[in-house]
Amino acid sequence: MSNKAFMPPKRLLMGPGPSNVAQRVLNAGGRPTIGHLDPVFMEFMDDLKGLLRWVFRTSNTLTMPVSGPGTAGMEACFVNLLEPGDTAVICRNGVFGQRMVEMVERLGARAVVVDDDWGRAVDPQKVEDTLRQTPEASLLAFVHAETSTGAQSDGQALAELARRYDCLSLMDCVTSLGGTPVEIDSWGVDAAYSGTQKCLSAPPGLSPVTVSDAAAEHIRQRRTPVQSWFMDFRLVMNYWGSEGRRSYHHTAPVNALYGLHEALLALHEEGLEAAWDRHARLSADLRTRLEGLGLHYLVPQAESLPQLNTVRVPQSVDDAAARLALLREDGIEIGAGLGPLAGSVWRIGLMGESCRAESVEHCARAIGRILQLPAEATA
Numbered sequence: 536m537s538n539k540a541f542m543p544p545k546r547l548l549m550g551p552g553p554s555n556v557a558q559r560v561l562n563a564g565g566r567p568t569i570g571h572l573d574p575v576f577m578e579f580m581d582d583l584k585g586l587l588r589w590v591f592r593t594s595n596t597l598t599m600p601v602s603g604p605g606t607a608g609m610e611a612c613f614v615n616l617l618e619p620g621d622t623a624v625i626c627r628n629g630v631f632g633q634r635m636v637e638m639v640e641r642l643g644a645r646a647v648v649v650d651d652d653w654g655r656a657v658d659p660q661k662v663e664d665t666l667r668q669t670p671e672a673s674l675l676a677f678v679h680a681e682t683s684t685g686a687q688s689d690g691q692a693l694a695e696l697a698r699r700y701d702c703l704s705l706m707d708c709v710t711s712l713g714g715t716p717v718e719i720d721s722w723g724v725d726a727a728y729s730g731t732q733k734c735l736s737a738p739p740g741l742s743p744v745t746v747s748d749a750a751a752e753h754i755r756q757r758r759t760p761v762q763s764w765f766m767d768f769r770l771v772m773n774y775w776g777s778e779g780r781r782s783y784h785h786t787a788p789v790n791a792l793y794g795l796h797e798a799l800l801a802l803h804e805e806g807l808e809a810a811w812d813r814h815a816r817l818s819a820d821l822r823t824r825l826e827g828l829g830l831h832y833l834v835p836q837a838e839s840l841p842q843l844n845t846v847r848v849p850q851s852v853d854d855a856a857a858r859l860a861l862l863r864e865d866g867i868e869i870g871a872g873l874g875p876l877a878g879s880v881w882r883i884g885l886m887g888e889s890c891r892a893e894s895v896e897h898c899a900r901a902i903g904r905i906l907q908l909p910a911e912a913t914a
C-alpha cells in the first residue's frame with residue numbers, strides 16, 4: 536500500500552475503449568454530489584434522458600442510462616426481453632456476439648446462432664433463412680459494430696428482418712453510437728444498448744439503453760418475473776420513469792451521470808452528422824497512412840468501422856512487445872486481438888475524443904517507427 540494519491544499517466548487512448556475523455560467532461564464529473572432524489576437532480580435526469588433520445592434518434596419513453604458498463608446494458612436487455620424457454624436468434628461474428636449467446640443460455644432461453652466469419656459483417660440472407668426456419672423465435676439480437684474485429688453490420692436490414700418474422704430486435708450499439716449512424720426509430724429497432732466509454736467519450740461505467748413501446752409492452756406482459764432484481768426494467772422504470780412519480784430503486788452514480796451529460800452536450804454542439812463525418816474522414820486518413828506502411832486491414836473496406844481499424848500484425852513484428860513500446864515510448868494505447876485473433880491483429884480505435892487529426896498522425900508515425908520503416912513513409 537502506498538499513501539500517495541494515484542496520478543494516472545497521460546495516454547492517447549487508441550484502443551477498443553475507453554477513449555480519451557475531454558477535460559470539460561472530467562470537470563463536470565467533479566461537480567458537487569447532490570442527492571439522487573433531490574428535485575434538482577430529477578430535473579437533470581429528465582434533461583439527460585432528452586439528450587439520450589437525441590443521440591439514439593428516438594422518441595422512446597423508456598430511454599435511460601443503466602448503472603453499469605456496456606455489458607450491464609447487454610445483460611439488462613436480455614434478462615428483460617427473454618424468459619426461460621424462449622428462443623432467440625443471435626448473430627455471432629465476434630466476441631460480443633458470443634457474449635450474447637452465453638447470456639441467453641444462462642437465463643434458460645435457447646440461442647439459435649447465425650455464424651459469420653470474424654472480420655465480416657452479419658449476412659442478412661443467412662439471418663433470414665434462420666428466422667424462416669425458427670418460427671418460435673421471439674427475439675433477433677445482433678452487434679451493430681463488432682469491436683473485436685472492426686466489422687459493421689447493416690442495422691436497418693436486420694431490424695427489418697426481425698419485424699418481418701415477428702421478432703423483437705435487439706441491437707448492440709456500444710461502439711457505433713456517436714461514431715457512425717444509429718437510427719433507432721427510422722430503422723425500427725426495438726431495443727438497443729450502448730456504452731459511455733467508446734464514441735461518446737465519457738468515463739466508463741454507464742450503459743445508455745432505449746426500449747420501444749412495443750418491447751416495453753412485451754416486458755409488461757411477461758409470465759415470469761425478471762430474474763435480476765437490479766436490472767428489472769419494470770422496477771427501474773419507476774426510478775427513471777415519468778416525472779414526479781420517482782421512487783428509490785438504487786442510488787444513481789450521480790457524478791458519472793454529470794460526465795455523460797456533459798459529453799452529450801459536447802456532441803450536441805458539434806452535431807451528430809459532423810461527428811460521423813469526422814470519424815469517416817480521419818479513418819480514411821489513417822487507412823492511407825497504415826496501408827502506406829504496408830499494413831493490411833482485416834475487414835473488407837465496405838464493411839469496416841471507421842472507429843475501429845483492425846490491421847494484421849506483420850510476421851516480422853512481436854505483437855506484445857510492439858504494443859508495449861507504443862505505450863511506453865509514445866504514450867499510445869492500441870488494442871490487441873481477441874479470441875482467435877489474439878496475437879495476429881492490432882485494433883486501432885478512433886473513438887470520440889480520440890478521433891483527432893493529431894492522434895492519427897501521432898499514431899501512424901509511432902507505428903511506422905515500430906515497423907522500422909522511415910517515418911516519412913507515413914506522411
Ligand SMILES: *Cc1c(COP(=O)(O)O)cnc(C)c1O
Binds near residue numbers: 678683740
Ligand atoms: C465494449 C463493448 C461492450 C461491452 O462494454 P463494457 O463497457 O466493456 O462492458 C459490448 N459490446 C460491444 C460491441 C463493445 O464494443
